[in-house]
Amino acid sequence: MSFLIGLTGSIGMGKSTTAKLFAAEGCDVWDADAAVHRMYGIGGSAVVPLSGVFPEATRDGSVSRDVLKKIIAEDPTALPRIEAIVHPLVADDRQAFVANAISDIVVLDIPLLFEGRGSQGVDATVVVTAPAEIQRARVMSRGTMTEAQFEMILSKQLPDAEKRQRATYVVLTDTVEHAKAQVAAIVSTIRQGLSNA
Ligand SMILES: CC(C)(COP(=O)(O)OP(=O)(O)OC[C@H]1O[C@@H](n2cnc3c(N)ncnc32)[C@H](O)[C@@H]1O)[C@@H](O)C(=O)NCCC(=O)NCCS
Ligand SMILES: Nc1ncnc2c1ncn2[C@@H]1O[C@H](COP(=O)(O)OP(=O)(O)OP(=O)(O)O)[C@@H](O)[C@H]1O
Numbered sequence: 205m206s207f208l209i210g211l212t213g214s215i216g217m218g219k220s221t222t223a224k225l226f227a228a229e230g231c232d233v234w235d236a237d238a239a240v241h242r243m244y245g246i247g248g249s250a251v252v253p254l255s256g257v258f259p260e261a262t263r264d265g266s267v268s269r270d271v272l273k274k275i276i277a278e279d280p281t282a283l284p285r286i287e288a289i290v291h292p293l294v295a296d297d298r299q300a301f302v303a304n305a306i307s308d309i310v311v312l313d314i315p316l317l318f319e320g321r322g323s324q325g326v327d328a329t330v331v332v333t334a335p336a337e338i339q340r341a342r343v344m345s346r347g348t349m350t351e352a353q354f355e356m357i358l359s360k361q362l363p364d365a366e367k368r369q370r371a372t373y374v375v376l377t378d379t380v381e382h383a384k385a386q387v388a389a390i391v392s393t394i395r396q397g398l399s400n401a
Contacts, residue, residue: 206232206310207394208302208325212317213332214361215354216343218377222332223313225380225387232307236314236322239297240290244269253289258282273353283360291320309394318362318370330390331371333364334378 211226213219220235227233243250244267255262261271276282302310311330314322323329334342343354368374375386 206302206305206307207398208327209309209311209390209394210317210323210326210329211311211313211332212315212322212329212367213377214339214364214367215315215357216339216346217334217364218332218375218383219313219315221380222330222375222377222383222387223311225384226309226311226391228384229309229387229391230307231309231311231391232301232305233311233313234298234301234305236294236298236312236316239294243267243290243293243297249293250290254286257285257289273349276356277353308398309391315361318367319360323370328372328394329370330373330375331367332375332377332383333368334376336364338378339364 209226209231211219211223213222220237223233223235240250242248244254245251246265248266251262251265251267254267258272258275261268261275263271272282272286276286298312298314302312312322312326314320317323317326317329340354343349344351349357373386373390375383375390377383
């Protein structure tokens with residue numbers, strides 16, 4: 205059984221980038237957002253259940269994220285209903301990944317690690333963080349969300365300060381080089397612990 209790290213952080217804080225740094229250290233990485241992308245794609249497991257609730261959100265056999273975002277903006281009950289369908293599918297996908305992983309350390313990139321039950325069953329947590337203004341600038345520069353959509357997602361997430369307080373390890377994502385050094389130190393500490401066990 206691998207040592208399980210739950211990697212989290214608020215929107216735009218650098219989870220995906222930091223996950224790649226763990227992969228470069230030899231860790232198998234599972235990404236919850238990527239799992240959702242697969243599930244929304246053609247033949248994905250969320251397409252049929254979501255079309256039952258929001259028929260207008262599925263087009264040509266896949267889920268339209270733009271339509272979903274419009275629905276969520278107009279109907280406050282929509283996101284909880286989407287989550288009720290998607291989250292159990294995400295949990296199944298994660299379980300299957302962990303069962304097949306072979307690396308000594310497995311990293312689970314989970315945006316809602318502390319909001320949901322995701323932190324159950326992990327051996328350590330890593331929270332990525334950056335100043336709030338940098339976070340906002342990063343998300344806005346992607347051009348995929350309006351300020352209102354960003355604020356809505358942020359309001360659903362545990363505040364950054366609380367995440368940091370709950371973390372086993374914190375990674376400051378000010379530069380990639382700095383993040384890389386912090387990841388290397390975390391991996392080395394955990395591997396040392398494993399070899400002494
Ligand atoms: C709202 C949607 C349509 C936005 O899609 P879009 O392609 O613009 O953004 P993306 O999926 O890349 O998410 C951007 C950021 O928002 C975060 N986020 C997404 N959904 C949620 C949520 N329900 N609660 C809090 N944060 C969320 C993501 O983790 C990520 O950090 C999409 O994220 C979605 O369908 N969310 C519901 C499924 C879900 O809960 N996913 C979270 C991880 S399991
Ligand atoms: N250590 C770092 N130093 C400098 N910039 C970084 C660092 N980590 C991430 N970034 C930048 O921040 C932006 C967001 O990074 P990333 O996509 O990794 O975040 P995320 O937390 O996965 O985002 P989301 O929650 O929206 O999925 C990207 O433009 C990325 O280049």
